Amino acid sequence: MRHMPSLSALRAFEAAARKLSFRRAAEELNVTHSAISHQVRGLEEGLGVALFDRSARSVTLTEEGAFYFPIVRDAFDRIAEGTRFLTASGAPGVLTVQVYITVAMRWLVPRLHDFHRLEPGVQVRLSTSYLDWEFDRSDADVAILFVRKQQRDLHYVSLFDGLLTPVCSPSLLDGRKMFGKAEDLSDFNLLRVYTAPDEWDDWLEAAGVPELASKSGPTFDSYILAIQAAIEGQGVALVNGPWAREDIRAGRLVKPIDRELRYPGAWCMVCKRERRNEQAIKRFQSWLLSQVDCDPDINDLR
Template identity: 40%
Template sequence: MTARLPSLNGLRAFEAAARHLSFTHAATELNVTQTAISHQIKRLEQELGIRLFVRQNRALTLTKQAKEYLPGIRAAFNDLRLATDRLLRRENDHVLTISTLASLAAKWLLPRLSAFQEAHPGIDVRITTSTSLVDFGSGDVDAAIRYGRGQWPGLRADWLMADQLFPVCSPALLSGSKPLRCPEDLAHHVLLHSTNNDDDWRLWLTAAGLPTTIAKQHGVTFDLILMVVQAAIDGIGVAIGRTSYVQDDIAKGRLVVPFDITLPADAGFYLVSPAGAADSPKLSAFRQWLVASVQNRS
Protein backbone atom coordinates (compact mmCIF):
# COMPACT_ATOMS: atom_id res chain seq x y z
CA MET A 1 0.00 0.00 0.00
CA THR A 2 1.37 3.42 -1.00
CA ALA A 3 1.88 5.82 1.90
CA ARG A 4 -0.16 9.01 1.76
CA LEU A 5 1.98 12.07 1.08
CA PRO A 6 2.08 14.64 3.87
CA SER A 7 0.92 18.22 3.41
CA LEU A 8 2.92 20.10 0.77
CA ASN A 9 2.63 23.32 2.80
CA GLY A 10 4.00 21.48 5.82
CA LEU A 11 6.94 20.16 3.80
CA ARG A 12 7.70 23.66 2.47
CA ALA A 13 7.62 25.03 6.00
CA PHE A 14 9.87 22.22 7.22
CA GLU A 15 12.42 22.69 4.42
CA ALA A 16 12.60 26.45 4.92
CA ALA A 17 12.75 26.26 8.71
CA ALA A 18 15.40 23.54 8.57
CA ARG A 19 17.49 25.58 6.14
CA HIS A 20 17.33 28.72 8.29
CA LEU A 21 17.02 26.93 11.64
CA SER A 22 14.48 29.64 12.38
CA PHE A 23 10.69 29.75 12.18
CA THR A 24 10.88 33.54 11.89
CA HIS A 25 13.17 33.49 8.85
CA ALA A 26 11.14 30.70 7.25
CA ALA A 27 7.98 32.78 7.71
CA THR A 28 9.62 35.78 6.05
CA GLU A 29 10.78 33.69 3.09
CA LEU A 30 7.37 32.08 2.57
CA ASN A 31 5.49 35.33 3.24
CA VAL A 32 3.39 33.92 6.09
CA THR A 33 3.29 34.51 9.84
CA GLN A 34 5.53 32.72 12.31
CA THR A 35 2.39 31.25 13.88
CA ALA A 36 1.44 29.75 10.51
CA ILE A 37 4.87 28.11 10.25
CA SER A 38 4.50 26.68 13.76
CA HIS A 39 1.06 25.26 12.94
CA GLN A 40 2.25 23.74 9.65
CA ILE A 41 5.26 22.12 11.34
CA LYS A 42 3.08 20.78 14.16
CA ARG A 43 0.59 19.34 11.69
CA LEU A 44 3.43 17.72 9.69
CA GLU A 45 4.85 16.16 12.84
CA GLN A 46 1.39 14.75 13.64
CA GLU A 47 1.00 13.36 10.12
CA LEU A 48 4.43 11.71 10.26
CA GLY A 49 4.27 10.72 13.91
CA ILE A 50 7.80 12.06 14.25
CA ARG A 51 9.23 15.05 16.08
CA LEU A 52 11.26 17.25 13.71
CA PHE A 53 12.55 20.20 15.76
CA VAL A 54 13.90 20.72 19.26
CA ARG A 55 14.11 24.12 20.96
CA GLN A 56 17.19 24.55 23.15
CA ASN A 57 18.05 27.87 24.80
CA ARG A 58 16.16 29.86 22.14
CA ALA A 59 17.97 27.88 19.43
CA LEU A 60 16.25 25.59 16.97
CA THR A 61 17.84 22.24 16.13
CA LEU A 62 16.83 19.27 14.02
CA THR A 63 16.14 15.87 15.48
CA LYS A 64 18.06 12.86 14.20
CA GLN A 65 15.04 11.78 12.14
CA ALA A 66 14.66 15.27 10.64
CA LYS A 67 18.31 15.34 9.59
CA GLU A 68 17.77 12.07 7.73
CA TYR A 69 14.50 13.31 6.19
CA LEU A 70 15.74 16.73 5.05
CA PRO A 71 18.02 15.75 2.09
CA GLY A 72 15.22 13.88 0.35
CA ILE A 73 12.74 16.73 0.87
CA ARG A 74 15.28 19.29 -0.35
CA ALA A 75 16.04 17.19 -3.44
CA ALA A 76 12.31 16.84 -4.15
CA PHE A 77 11.80 20.61 -4.07
CA ASN A 78 14.83 21.12 -6.30
CA ASP A 79 13.36 18.63 -8.76
CA LEU A 80 10.10 20.56 -8.72
CA ARG A 81 11.93 23.82 -9.39
CA LEU A 82 13.93 22.29 -12.26
CA ALA A 83 10.84 20.72 -13.79
CA THR A 84 9.03 24.05 -13.63
CA ASP A 85 12.03 25.84 -15.13
CA ARG A 86 12.17 23.35 -18.01
CA LEU A 87 8.45 23.79 -18.60
CA LEU A 88 8.72 27.58 -18.70
CA ARG A 89 11.76 27.40 -20.96
CA ARG A 90 9.77 25.29 -23.43
CA GLU A 91 6.99 27.87 -23.28
CA ASN A 92 9.60 30.52 -24.15
CA ASP A 93 11.32 28.54 -26.91
CA HIS A 94 10.22 31.20 -29.39
CA VAL A 95 11.84 34.02 -27.37
CA LEU A 96 15.54 34.72 -28.02
CA THR A 97 17.23 37.28 -25.77
CA ILE A 98 20.57 38.68 -26.96
CA SER A 99 22.80 40.95 -24.89
CA THR A 100 25.20 43.29 -26.64
CA LEU A 101 26.86 46.69 -26.40
CA ALA A 102 24.56 49.65 -27.00
CA SER A 103 26.77 51.11 -29.73
CA LEU A 104 27.10 47.81 -31.60
CA ALA A 105 23.34 47.27 -31.36
CA ALA A 106 22.49 50.72 -32.71
CA LYS A 107 25.16 50.99 -35.41
CA TRP A 108 25.42 47.40 -36.64
CA LEU A 109 22.93 44.83 -35.33
CA LEU A 110 19.58 46.63 -35.38
CA PRO A 111 19.80 47.84 -39.01
CA ARG A 112 20.18 44.20 -40.06
CA LEU A 113 17.81 42.51 -37.64
CA SER A 114 14.73 42.80 -39.86
CA ALA A 115 16.34 40.29 -42.23
CA PHE A 116 16.47 37.70 -39.44
CA GLN A 117 12.87 38.39 -38.44
CA GLU A 118 11.74 37.93 -42.04
CA ALA A 119 13.63 34.63 -42.29
CA HIS A 120 12.47 33.39 -38.86
CA PRO A 121 9.08 34.94 -38.06
CA GLY A 122 8.46 32.38 -35.31
CA ILE A 123 11.37 33.65 -33.18
CA ASP A 124 10.77 36.72 -31.01
CA VAL A 125 14.14 38.50 -30.69
CA ARG A 126 14.74 40.69 -27.67
CA ILE A 127 17.84 42.90 -27.47
CA THR A 128 19.25 44.01 -24.13
CA THR A 129 22.30 46.28 -23.86
CA SER A 130 24.97 46.17 -21.21
CA THR A 131 28.73 46.52 -20.82
CA SER A 132 28.79 44.02 -17.94
CA LEU A 133 29.49 40.32 -18.21
CA VAL A 134 26.29 38.29 -18.59
CA ASP A 135 25.15 35.97 -15.82
CA PHE A 136 23.87 33.09 -17.96
CA GLY A 137 22.89 31.24 -14.80
CA SER A 138 19.97 33.59 -14.30
CA GLY A 139 18.34 32.33 -17.51
CA ASP A 140 17.43 35.85 -18.62
CA VAL A 141 19.83 35.94 -21.60
CA ASP A 142 20.38 33.27 -24.25
CA ALA A 143 23.56 34.67 -25.81
CA ALA A 144 25.75 37.78 -25.84
CA ILE A 145 27.80 39.56 -28.47
CA ARG A 146 31.00 40.60 -26.76
CA TYR A 147 34.40 42.02 -27.69
CA GLY A 148 37.47 40.10 -26.60
CA ARG A 149 39.83 37.28 -27.48
CA GLY A 150 37.33 34.44 -27.27
CA GLN A 151 38.49 33.06 -23.94
CA TRP A 152 35.50 32.72 -21.64
CA PRO A 153 35.74 29.50 -19.56
CA GLY A 154 32.68 27.28 -19.72
CA LEU A 155 31.14 29.19 -22.61
CA ARG A 156 31.00 28.64 -26.34
CA ALA A 157 32.47 31.57 -28.28
CA ASP A 158 31.79 31.80 -32.02
CA TRP A 159 33.99 34.23 -33.96
CA LEU A 160 32.11 36.98 -35.75
CA MET A 161 34.40 39.75 -36.91
CA ALA A 162 37.51 41.79 -36.21
CA ASP A 163 37.62 45.55 -36.13
CA GLN A 164 40.09 47.88 -37.81
CA LEU A 165 40.89 51.23 -36.25
CA PHE A 166 41.12 54.40 -38.36
CA PRO A 167 40.16 58.09 -38.08
CA VAL A 168 36.79 59.18 -39.47
CA CYS A 169 35.20 62.59 -39.78
CA SER A 170 32.50 64.57 -41.51
CA PRO A 171 33.19 65.32 -45.20
CA ALA A 172 32.98 69.01 -44.27
CA LEU A 173 36.27 68.80 -42.35
CA LEU A 174 38.22 67.86 -45.46
CA SER A 175 37.80 71.30 -46.96
CA GLY A 176 37.03 73.50 -43.95
CA SER A 177 39.03 76.41 -42.59
CA LYS A 178 41.66 73.91 -41.39
CA PRO A 179 41.68 71.24 -44.11
CA LEU A 180 42.37 67.69 -43.01
CA ARG A 181 44.74 66.45 -45.68
CA CYS A 182 47.45 64.52 -43.84
CA PRO A 183 47.79 62.91 -40.38
CA GLU A 184 49.87 65.85 -39.12
CA ASP A 185 46.80 68.08 -39.57
CA LEU A 186 45.15 66.30 -36.65
CA ALA A 187 47.13 68.62 -34.35
CA HIS A 188 44.75 71.40 -35.43
CA HIS A 189 41.50 69.50 -34.89
CA VAL A 190 39.35 68.42 -31.98
CA LEU A 191 39.79 64.72 -31.25
CA LEU A 192 36.79 62.73 -30.07
CA HIS A 193 37.30 60.06 -27.41
CA SER A 194 35.34 57.25 -25.75
CA THR A 195 35.91 56.28 -22.14
CA ASN A 196 35.52 52.61 -23.13
CA ASN A 197 38.18 52.85 -25.87
CA ASP A 198 40.44 55.56 -24.51
CA ASP A 199 43.61 53.90 -25.90
CA ASP A 200 42.52 53.78 -29.56
CA TRP A 201 43.94 57.17 -30.49
CA ARG A 202 47.32 56.42 -28.91
CA LEU A 203 47.55 53.10 -30.78
CA TRP A 204 46.70 54.66 -34.13
CA LEU A 205 49.01 57.67 -33.69
CA THR A 206 51.88 55.30 -32.87
CA ALA A 207 51.18 53.28 -36.02
CA ALA A 208 51.10 56.51 -38.04
CA GLY A 209 54.47 57.60 -36.65
CA LEU A 210 53.00 60.64 -34.87
CA PRO A 211 53.61 61.76 -31.28
CA THR A 212 51.03 60.31 -28.91
CA THR A 213 50.82 63.70 -27.19
CA ILE A 214 48.37 64.67 -29.94
CA ALA A 215 45.83 62.39 -28.25
CA LYS A 216 46.07 64.55 -25.11
CA GLN A 217 45.28 67.82 -26.82
CA HIS A 218 41.93 69.57 -26.55
CA GLY A 219 39.11 67.14 -27.27
CA VAL A 220 35.69 65.87 -26.25
CA THR A 221 35.07 62.59 -24.41
CA PHE A 222 31.85 60.55 -24.40
CA ASP A 223 30.90 57.46 -22.45
CA LEU A 224 29.41 55.70 -25.48
CA ILE A 225 31.03 55.04 -28.87
CA LEU A 226 27.62 55.70 -30.39
CA MET A 227 27.87 59.31 -29.22
CA VAL A 228 31.44 59.61 -30.51
CA VAL A 229 30.32 58.52 -33.97
CA GLN A 230 27.41 60.94 -33.97
CA ALA A 231 29.68 63.79 -32.90
CA ALA A 232 31.96 63.00 -35.86
CA ILE A 233 28.98 62.98 -38.22
CA ASP A 234 27.96 66.39 -36.85
CA GLY A 235 31.43 67.79 -37.62
CA ILE A 236 32.43 68.37 -33.98
CA GLY A 237 35.77 66.65 -34.45
CA VAL A 238 37.67 63.60 -35.64
CA ALA A 239 36.98 60.17 -34.14
CA ILE A 240 38.73 56.84 -34.20
CA GLY A 241 36.34 54.58 -36.02
CA ARG A 242 35.92 50.85 -35.63
CA THR A 243 34.70 49.00 -38.69
CA SER A 244 31.59 47.58 -37.03
CA TYR A 245 30.45 51.01 -35.81
CA VAL A 246 31.12 53.23 -38.84
CA GLN A 247 30.89 51.13 -42.01
CA ASP A 248 27.24 52.01 -42.66
CA ASP A 249 27.84 55.74 -42.12
CA ILE A 250 30.81 55.61 -44.48
CA ALA A 251 28.76 53.79 -47.11
CA LYS A 252 26.04 56.46 -46.90
CA GLY A 253 28.50 59.36 -47.04
CA ARG A 254 27.91 60.65 -43.53
CA LEU A 255 31.53 59.90 -42.64
CA VAL A 256 34.75 59.74 -44.63
CA VAL A 257 38.13 58.12 -43.98
CA PRO A 258 40.71 60.90 -44.45
CA PHE A 259 43.84 58.71 -44.32
CA ASP A 260 44.93 55.31 -45.62
CA ILE A 261 46.48 54.14 -42.36
CA THR A 262 44.43 51.47 -40.58
CA LEU A 263 45.31 49.51 -37.48
CA PRO A 264 44.13 45.90 -37.06
CA ALA A 265 42.72 45.22 -33.62
CA ASP A 266 44.12 42.30 -31.61
CA ALA A 267 40.65 41.09 -30.62
CA GLY A 268 37.19 40.88 -32.11
CA PHE A 269 33.50 40.26 -31.61
CA TYR A 270 32.16 36.85 -30.60
CA LEU A 271 28.73 35.34 -30.07
CA VAL A 272 29.00 33.89 -26.58
CA SER A 273 26.55 31.37 -25.13
CA PRO A 274 26.38 28.64 -22.46
CA ALA A 275 27.86 25.44 -23.87
CA GLY A 276 24.83 23.39 -22.83
CA ALA A 277 22.32 25.60 -24.66
CA ALA A 278 24.43 26.72 -27.61
CA ASP A 279 22.78 24.30 -30.06
CA SER A 280 19.16 25.08 -29.26
CA PRO A 281 17.12 25.58 -32.47
CA LYS A 282 16.46 29.30 -31.92
CA LEU A 283 20.08 30.08 -31.04
CA SER A 284 21.45 27.94 -33.88
CA ALA A 285 19.23 29.83 -36.34
CA PHE A 286 20.42 33.18 -35.01
CA ARG A 287 24.07 32.11 -35.08
CA GLN A 288 23.88 30.93 -38.69
CA TRP A 289 22.19 34.15 -39.77
CA LEU A 290 24.62 36.32 -37.80
CA VAL A 291 27.73 34.64 -39.22
CA ALA A 292 26.31 34.93 -42.74
CA SER A 293 25.55 38.63 -42.17
CA VAL A 294 29.11 39.25 -41.05
CA GLN A 295 30.54 37.44 -44.07
CA ASN A 296 28.35 39.45 -46.43
CA ARG A 297 28.99 42.84 -44.84
CA SER A 298 30.30 45.51 -47.13
Protein backbone atom coordinates in the same frame (compact mmCIF):
# COMPACT_ATOMS: atom_id res chain seq x y z
CA MET B 1 19.04 5.52 -1.30
CA ARG B 2 21.68 7.81 -2.75
CA HIS B 3 24.36 9.13 -0.41
CA MET B 4 24.05 12.86 -1.23
CA PRO B 5 25.46 15.89 0.58
CA SER B 6 23.25 18.92 1.17
CA LEU B 7 22.38 20.74 -2.07
CA SER B 8 22.98 24.06 -0.31
CA ALA B 9 26.46 22.92 0.65
CA LEU B 10 27.15 21.74 -2.90
CA ARG B 11 25.98 25.09 -4.31
CA ALA B 12 28.29 26.93 -1.91
CA PHE B 13 31.22 24.68 -2.84
CA GLU B 14 30.58 24.99 -6.61
CA ALA B 15 30.40 28.78 -6.48
CA ALA B 16 33.46 29.09 -4.23
CA ALA B 17 35.47 26.68 -6.41
CA ARG B 18 34.48 28.50 -9.60
CA LYS B 19 35.29 31.93 -8.18
CA LEU B 20 38.18 30.76 -5.96
CA SER B 21 36.76 33.19 -3.42
CA PHE B 22 34.29 32.73 -0.58
CA ARG B 23 33.46 36.44 -0.75
CA ARG B 24 32.57 36.42 -4.45
CA ALA B 25 30.63 33.19 -4.01
CA ALA B 26 28.64 34.84 -1.23
CA GLU B 27 27.88 37.83 -3.48
CA GLU B 28 26.71 35.55 -6.30
CA LEU B 29 24.43 33.49 -4.04
CA ASN B 30 23.27 36.55 -2.07
CA VAL B 31 24.33 35.14 1.30
CA THR B 32 26.96 36.11 3.84
CA HIS B 33 30.63 35.18 3.66
CA SER B 34 30.25 33.22 6.89
CA ALA B 35 27.34 31.24 5.42
CA ILE B 36 29.53 30.07 2.52
CA SER B 37 32.34 29.20 4.91
CA HIS B 38 29.96 27.28 7.19
CA GLN B 39 28.39 25.33 4.29
CA VAL B 40 31.78 24.39 2.81
CA ARG B 41 33.15 23.38 6.21
CA GLY B 42 30.11 21.16 6.79
CA LEU B 43 30.57 19.56 3.38
CA GLU B 44 34.22 18.85 4.10
CA GLU B 45 33.36 17.28 7.46
CA GLY B 46 30.65 15.13 5.87
CA LEU B 47 32.99 13.93 3.12
CA GLY B 48 35.96 13.52 5.43
CA VAL B 49 38.31 15.44 3.11
CA ALA B 50 39.56 19.02 2.79
CA LEU B 51 38.34 20.66 -0.42
CA PHE B 52 40.16 24.00 -0.03
CA ASP B 53 43.51 25.21 1.19
CA ARG B 54 42.79 28.43 3.06
CA SER B 55 45.11 31.37 3.64
CA ALA B 56 44.52 34.85 4.97
CA ARG B 57 44.15 36.30 1.47
CA SER B 58 42.93 33.50 -0.78
CA VAL B 59 41.62 29.97 -1.14
CA THR B 60 42.79 27.28 -3.56
CA LEU B 61 41.42 23.84 -4.33
CA THR B 62 43.10 20.83 -2.83
CA GLU B 63 43.69 17.76 -4.98
CA GLU B 64 40.38 16.35 -3.70
CA GLY B 65 38.60 19.64 -4.36
CA ALA B 66 39.95 19.83 -7.90
CA PHE B 67 38.66 16.29 -8.51
CA TYR B 68 35.20 17.00 -7.05
CA PHE B 69 34.59 20.45 -8.60
CA PRO B 70 33.97 19.45 -12.28
CA ILE B 71 31.65 16.65 -11.14
CA VAL B 72 29.51 19.03 -9.07
CA ARG B 73 29.62 21.76 -11.73
CA ASP B 74 28.49 19.34 -14.45
CA ALA B 75 25.62 18.10 -12.28
CA PHE B 76 24.33 21.65 -11.70
CA ASP B 77 24.74 22.49 -15.39
CA ARG B 78 22.69 19.46 -16.39
CA ILE B 79 19.95 20.30 -13.89
CA ALA B 80 19.83 23.91 -15.15
CA GLU B 81 19.73 22.82 -18.79
CA GLY B 82 17.02 20.24 -18.16
CA THR B 83 14.95 22.79 -16.24
CA ARG B 84 15.33 25.30 -19.06
CA PHE B 85 14.09 22.79 -21.65
CA LEU B 86 11.22 21.69 -19.41
CA THR B 87 9.92 25.17 -18.68
CA ALA B 88 10.38 26.32 -22.29
CA SER B 89 8.47 23.45 -23.90
CA GLY B 90 5.28 24.62 -25.54
CA ALA B 91 6.00 28.29 -24.82
CA PRO B 92 7.00 30.92 -27.39
CA GLY B 93 10.78 31.07 -27.69
CA VAL B 94 12.22 34.28 -26.25
CA LEU B 95 15.89 34.92 -26.96
CA THR B 96 17.47 37.68 -24.88
CA VAL B 97 20.32 39.28 -26.82
CA GLN B 98 22.77 41.47 -24.90
CA VAL B 99 24.15 44.04 -27.31
CA TYR B 100 26.15 47.24 -27.19
CA ILE B 101 23.92 50.18 -28.17
CA THR B 102 26.05 51.11 -31.21
CA VAL B 103 25.89 47.55 -32.58
CA ALA B 104 22.13 47.50 -32.09
CA MET B 105 21.48 50.83 -33.80
CA ARG B 106 24.12 50.65 -36.54
CA TRP B 107 23.90 46.98 -37.52
CA LEU B 108 21.51 44.60 -35.74
CA VAL B 109 18.17 46.42 -35.57
CA PRO B 110 17.98 47.23 -39.31
CA ARG B 111 18.37 43.50 -40.04
CA LEU B 112 16.17 41.94 -37.34
CA HIS B 113 13.05 41.89 -39.53
CA ASP B 114 14.79 39.26 -41.67
CA PHE B 115 15.41 37.02 -38.65
CA HIS B 116 11.77 37.38 -37.54
CA ARG B 117 10.66 36.46 -41.06
CA LEU B 118 12.83 33.33 -41.09
CA GLU B 119 12.27 32.31 -37.45
CA PRO B 120 8.76 33.41 -36.43
CA GLY B 121 8.86 31.08 -33.43
CA VAL B 122 11.78 32.93 -31.81
CA GLN B 123 11.08 36.31 -30.24
CA VAL B 124 14.21 38.45 -29.84
CA ARG B 125 14.43 40.68 -26.76
CA LEU B 126 17.28 43.18 -26.91
CA SER B 127 19.14 44.17 -23.75
CA THR B 128 21.12 47.29 -24.66
CA SER B 129 23.43 49.59 -22.77
CA TYR B 130 25.76 52.51 -23.38
CA LEU B 131 28.29 50.78 -21.14
CA ASP B 132 30.90 48.23 -22.09
CA TRP B 133 30.34 45.08 -20.05
CA GLU B 134 31.11 41.39 -19.79
CA PHE B 135 28.63 38.71 -20.83
CA ASP B 136 25.61 38.80 -18.51
CA ARG B 137 25.30 35.17 -17.48
CA SER B 138 22.23 35.78 -15.33
CA ASP B 139 19.99 37.43 -17.94
CA ALA B 140 21.31 37.10 -21.50
CA ASP B 141 20.96 34.04 -23.72
CA VAL B 142 23.48 35.39 -26.22
CA ALA B 143 25.45 38.60 -26.64
CA ILE B 144 27.30 40.52 -29.33
CA LEU B 145 30.43 41.89 -27.64
CA PHE B 146 33.96 42.94 -28.43
CA VAL B 147 36.17 40.19 -27.03
CA ARG B 148 39.90 40.46 -26.38
CA LYS B 149 40.26 37.49 -24.01
CA GLN B 150 38.05 34.41 -24.15
CA GLN B 151 36.77 32.62 -21.06
CA ARG B 152 36.70 28.84 -20.89
CA ASP B 153 33.04 28.49 -19.89
CA LEU B 154 31.75 30.59 -22.81
CA HIS B 155 31.25 29.82 -26.51
CA TYR B 156 32.47 32.40 -29.05
CA VAL B 157 31.67 32.88 -32.72
CA SER B 158 33.70 35.58 -34.48
CA LEU B 159 31.66 38.07 -36.55
CA PHE B 160 33.78 41.17 -37.28
CA ASP B 161 37.44 42.06 -36.94
CA GLY B 162 38.66 44.63 -34.50
CA LEU B 163 39.47 47.45 -36.93
CA LEU B 164 40.29 50.98 -35.73
CA THR B 165 39.57 53.64 -38.35
CA PRO B 166 39.48 57.44 -37.96
CA VAL B 167 36.45 59.19 -39.49
CA CYS B 168 35.36 62.83 -39.73
CA SER B 169 33.03 65.18 -41.55
CA PRO B 170 34.10 66.16 -45.08
CA SER B 171 33.93 69.77 -43.91
CA LEU B 172 37.10 69.28 -41.83
CA LEU B 173 39.13 68.45 -44.92
CA ASP B 174 38.53 71.88 -46.45
CA GLY B 175 38.31 70.52 -49.97
CA ARG B 176 41.17 68.04 -49.64
CA LYS B 177 40.72 64.33 -50.28
CA MET B 178 42.41 63.51 -46.97
CA PHE B 179 45.09 64.78 -44.59
CA GLY B 180 48.69 64.56 -45.74
CA LYS B 181 49.99 62.81 -42.64
CA ALA B 182 48.96 61.70 -39.15
CA GLU B 183 50.54 64.81 -37.60
CA ASP B 184 47.71 66.87 -39.16
CA LEU B 185 45.38 65.44 -36.52
CA SER B 186 46.94 67.88 -34.07
CA ASP B 187 44.70 70.60 -35.55
CA PHE B 188 41.48 68.83 -34.56
CA ASN B 189 39.66 67.43 -31.53
CA LEU B 190 40.06 63.68 -31.03
CA LEU B 191 36.62 62.36 -30.13
CA ARG B 192 37.04 59.61 -27.55
CA VAL B 193 34.84 56.85 -26.16
CA TYR B 194 35.52 56.44 -22.45
CA THR B 195 34.54 52.75 -22.40
CA ALA B 196 37.40 52.18 -24.88
CA PRO B 197 40.07 54.50 -23.43
CA ASP B 198 43.12 52.91 -25.06
CA GLU B 199 42.01 52.81 -28.69
CA TRP B 200 43.15 56.30 -29.72
CA ASP B 201 46.44 55.82 -27.87
CA ASP B 202 47.08 52.53 -29.66
CA TRP B 203 46.16 53.96 -33.08
CA LEU B 204 48.37 57.03 -32.57
CA GLU B 205 51.28 54.81 -31.48
CA ALA B 206 50.90 52.71 -34.62
CA ALA B 207 50.70 55.87 -36.76
CA GLY B 208 53.98 57.15 -35.31
CA VAL B 209 52.51 60.14 -33.44
CA PRO B 210 52.17 58.92 -29.82
CA GLU B 211 52.68 62.48 -28.58
CA LEU B 212 49.13 63.32 -29.72
CA ALA B 213 47.71 60.91 -27.12
CA SER B 214 47.74 63.75 -24.59
CA LYS B 215 45.55 65.92 -26.83
CA SER B 216 42.22 66.64 -25.15
CA GLY B 217 38.79 66.51 -26.75
CA PRO B 218 35.15 65.59 -26.06
CA THR B 219 34.57 62.16 -24.55
CA PHE B 220 31.42 60.07 -25.07
CA ASP B 221 29.99 56.87 -23.61
CA SER B 222 29.40 55.13 -26.95
CA TYR B 223 30.68 54.99 -30.51
CA ILE B 224 27.28 56.09 -31.78
CA LEU B 225 27.57 59.45 -30.00
CA ALA B 226 31.18 59.93 -31.10
CA ILE B 227 30.15 59.18 -34.69
CA GLN B 228 27.32 61.70 -34.49
CA ALA B 229 29.71 64.35 -33.13
CA ALA B 230 32.06 63.61 -36.04
CA ILE B 231 29.22 64.02 -38.54
CA GLU B 232 28.52 67.43 -37.01
CA GLY B 233 32.14 68.47 -37.55
CA GLN B 234 33.23 68.47 -33.89
CA GLY B 235 36.41 66.48 -34.52
CA VAL B 236 37.77 63.11 -35.61
CA ALA B 237 36.23 59.93 -34.18
CA LEU B 238 37.84 56.49 -34.02
CA VAL B 239 35.54 53.59 -34.87
CA ASN B 240 36.17 49.97 -33.92
CA GLY B 241 34.25 47.88 -36.42
CA PRO B 242 31.89 48.52 -39.36
CA TRP B 243 29.62 50.96 -37.53
CA ALA B 244 30.35 54.00 -39.74
CA ARG B 245 30.13 52.29 -43.14
CA GLU B 246 26.71 53.65 -44.11
CA ASP B 247 27.70 57.19 -43.15
CA ILE B 248 30.83 56.91 -45.31
CA ARG B 249 28.85 55.56 -48.26
CA ALA B 250 26.30 58.38 -47.85
CA GLY B 251 29.06 61.00 -47.73
CA ARG B 252 28.32 62.12 -44.18
CA LEU B 253 31.75 60.88 -43.08
CA VAL B 254 35.12 60.33 -44.74
CA LYS B 255 38.37 58.66 -43.77
CA PRO B 256 40.77 61.58 -43.29
CA ILE B 257 43.86 59.34 -43.16
CA ASP B 258 44.36 56.11 -45.06
CA ARG B 259 45.49 54.13 -42.04
CA GLU B 260 43.56 51.41 -40.24
CA LEU B 261 44.77 49.35 -37.30
CA ARG B 262 43.81 45.71 -36.92
CA TYR B 263 43.04 45.61 -33.22
CA PRO B 264 43.57 42.56 -30.99
CA GLY B 265 40.23 40.86 -30.47
CA ALA B 266 37.02 40.58 -32.44
CA TRP B 267 33.31 41.29 -32.28
CA CYS B 268 31.74 37.96 -31.36
CA MET B 269 28.48 36.25 -30.61
CA VAL B 270 28.84 34.87 -27.09
CA CYS B 271 26.80 32.37 -25.09
CA LYS B 272 27.33 29.85 -22.31
CA ARG B 273 29.27 26.87 -23.63
CA GLU B 274 26.72 24.36 -22.34
CA ARG B 275 23.92 26.14 -24.21
CA ARG B 276 25.61 26.45 -27.60
CA ASN B 277 23.56 23.61 -29.13
CA GLU B 278 20.13 24.91 -28.10
CA GLN B 279 17.99 25.36 -31.20
CA ALA B 280 17.13 29.05 -30.74
CA ILE B 281 20.78 29.95 -30.15
CA LYS B 282 21.99 27.84 -33.09
CA ARG B 283 19.42 29.48 -35.38
CA PHE B 284 20.39 32.97 -34.26
CA GLN B 285 24.08 32.15 -34.70
CA SER B 286 23.46 30.77 -38.18
CA TRP B 287 21.48 33.88 -39.11
CA LEU B 288 24.19 36.23 -37.80
CA LEU B 289 26.83 34.44 -39.84
CA SER B 290 24.64 34.60 -42.94
CA GLN B 291 24.35 38.38 -42.48
CA VAL B 292 28.13 38.66 -42.30
CA ASP B 293 28.68 36.29 -45.24
CA CYS B 294 26.34 38.23 -47.53
CA ASP B 295 28.57 41.31 -47.13
CA PRO B 296 32.14 40.25 -48.03
CA ASP B 297 33.46 43.76 -47.34
CA ILE B 298 32.05 43.90 -43.81
CA ASN B 299 35.53 44.25 -42.29
CA ASP B 300 36.53 47.10 -44.61
CA LEU B 301 35.33 50.71 -44.39
CA ARG B 302 34.81 51.67 -48.02
